Amino acid sequence: MQKTLHLYNTASRSKEAFVPSSSTVSMYCCGPTVYGPAHMGNLRTYMWEDVLKRTLLALGYSVKHVMNITDVGHLTSDEDTGEDKMEKGARREGLSAWDIAKRYTQRFVEDTKTLAMLPPDIMPRATEHIAEMIALVGVLRDKGFAYQTSDGIYFDTQKFPEYGSFARIDIESLQAGARIDMGEKKSVTDFALWKFADPAVKRQMEWDSPFGRGFPGWHIECSAMSVTYLNQPIDIHCGGQEHVKVHHTNEIAQTEAATGKPFVRYWVHGEWLLFGNSKMSKSEGGVVLLSDILEKGISPLACRLFYFSAHHRMPLSFSEESLHAAVQSLKRLKALIAAETIIDNGVVDENLVDSACNPFFDALCDDLNIPKAMGCLWDMLRDSSIDKRVRVHAVRRIDSVLALDLLTPVQSIITKDLALACGITVVFAGGAPESDVLVQEIVKIVEDRSAAKKNKDFAAADALRNAVGVLGYSLKDLPQSRVEISTLV
Numbered sequence: 001m002q003k004t005l006h007l008y009n010t011a012s013r014s015k016e017a018f019v020p021s022s023s024t025v026s027m028y029c030c031g032p033t034v035y036g037p038a039h040m041g042n043l044r045t046y047m048w049e050d051v052l053k054r055t056l057l058a059l060g061y062s063v064k065h066v067m068n069i070t071d072v073g074h075l076t077s078d079e080d081t082g083e084d085k086m087e088k089g090a091r092r093e094g095l096s097a098w099d100i101a102k103r104y105t106q107r108f109v110e111d112t113k114t115l116a117m118l119p120p121d122i123m124p125r126a127t128e129h130i131a132e133m134i135a136l137v138g139v140l141r142d143k144g145f146a147y148q149t150s151d152g153i154y155f156d157t158q159k160f161p162e163y164g165s166f167a168r169i170d171i172e173s174l175q176a177g178a179r180i181d182m183g184e185k186k187s188v189t190d191f192a193l194w195k196f197a198d199p200a201v202k203r204q205m206e207w208d209s210p211f212g213r214g215f216p217g218w219h220i221e222c223s224a225m226s227v228t229y230l231n232q233p234i235d236i237h238c239g240g241q242e243h244v245k246v247h248h249t250n251e252i253a254q255t256e257a258a259t260g261k262p263f264v265r266y267w268v269h270g271e272w273l274l275f276g277n278s279k280m281s282k283s284e285g286g287v288v289l290l291s292d293i294l295e296k297g298i299s300p301l302a303c304r305l306f307y308f309s310a311h312h313r314m315p316l317s318f319s320e321e322s323l324h325a326a327v328q329s330l331k332r333l334k335a336l337i338a339a340e341t342i343i344d345n346g347v348v349d350e351n352l353v354d355s356a357c358n359p360f361f362d363a364l365c366d367d368l369n370i371p372k373a374m375g376c377l378w379d380m381l382r383d384s385s386i387d388k389r390v391r392v393h394a395v396r397r398i399d400s401v402l403a404l405d406l407l408t409p410v411q412s413i414i415t416k417d418l419a420l421a422c423g424i425t426v427v428f429a430g431g432a433p434e435s436d437v438l439v440q441e442i443v444k445i446v447e448d449r450s451a452a453k454k455n456k457d458f459a460a461a462d463a464l465r466n467a468v469g470v471l472g473y474s475l476k477d478l479p480q481s482r483v484e485i486s487t488l489v
Contacts, residue, residue: 035089039287041273041280048312071101149184192217
């Protein structure tokens with residue numbers, strides 16, 4: 001597909017045409033710190049990164065995708081203070097830090113698989129690359145970019161004149177208004193490369209090094225692992241916008257100081273998932289897990305579609321109402337597509353398929369504008385001037401990016417309960433009917449019956465209950481405004 005992808009590059013603060021440095025696009029994504037389960041806010045970042053990767057593949061590029069697993073060194077504070085999150089997680093659950101890392105790495109992989117995300121080509125763990133980190137710290141020390149204090153080895157940001165330009169940091173103002181205890185740091189922006197083990201504190205994860213026994217700083221991990229598996233400059237580096245000011249700024253400084261080469265060509269960042277009026281995060285006190293949503297009977301595909309409702313560089317508000325809206329939207333989308341699949345979808349003119357797909361991919365190529373792309377998909381499906389066979393082939397190509405399983409029957413959408421606008425929740429005992437038309441008939445009857453009961457028209461309500469029986473199902477009222485739909489035996 002001959003199209004040019006344009007991405008908003010955080011480094012230039014502008015949209016730029018993407019031109020890879022070789023035939024294979026190198027893509028590095030900051031992965032999870034596996035001290036607990038990833039929540040829906042974390043997973044939003046990995047979702048739009050998945051869309052980016054799928055878009056690159058759809059455009060004909062090969063992609064080498066690396067995502068790290070942080071299983072040591074990520075302190076609870078950006079100021080190199082606080083406790084290592086892995087040690088904190090181990091104490092919380094009464095397990096070893098190694099077992100915590102294994103448990104939540106596996107859970108993260110399962111969550112991304114459930115959400116139909118493509119796996120990274122390489123998923124390196126920090127604890128498996130300590131030697132590379134020690135070597136990189138050694139290079140920085142030998143080149144004069146690092147100094148030693150009583151608690152570790154620190155990067156000297158004053159030796160790197162470009163420090164702060166990426167995040168537009170006013171370092172002089174930071175220095176003047178510093179309110180943290182800098183300890184022995186020379187500058188408020190200096191950061192730890194290697195932290196020494198405290199003899200008074202028993203740690204589970206620490207290693208010997210030429211500088212002293214200890215553990216790596218969080219930032220050095222990504223630099224060491226990214227340059228181990230990808231050539232510089234890396235084409236695309238992704239992450240959440242919270243990484244810009246500290247983590248990615250520090251990655252740039254230490255990597256370019258050590259190698260003397262540009263680190264990354266295109267920096268792509270995404271906005272937060274909001275929960276109430278603040279970012280969904282453990283520190284803010286409110287998180288929702290994917291498992292919480294699945295337990296309510298909401299399909300992971302509906303979760304995926306929910307993420308598509310906002311551009312990745314815009315905040316997205318989380319609510320159960322928005323999830324249920326995604327359920328209904330996916331049902332309607334699949335029902336519309338199902339009407340096309342009865343047509344013989346054999347060989348068609350690929351030029352016509354290209355033409356049908358063009359608006360969708362044009363939107364994606366405009367900085368991954370997936371809400372606009374979704375609108376283009378709806379328009380294409382409703383365009384009667386496009387041959388139905390062409391539409392089926394176009395949907396198949398589009399779904400290589402969306403991964404919504406659009407050509408599979410709709411029954412996979414409803415896995416447990418279905419909340420209706422009338423305030424009733426429909427519980428499908430044994431699973432929803434396979435026919436979307438039948439589901440819609442039952443839902444309409446339940447809604448009409450609810451209205452009849454509110455109007456005290458009990459004769460009409462009884463008649464509507466009998467109408468469900470005519471369709472081969474029984475209706476039973478349950479507590480808390482729920483009705484159970486079961487197959488008649």
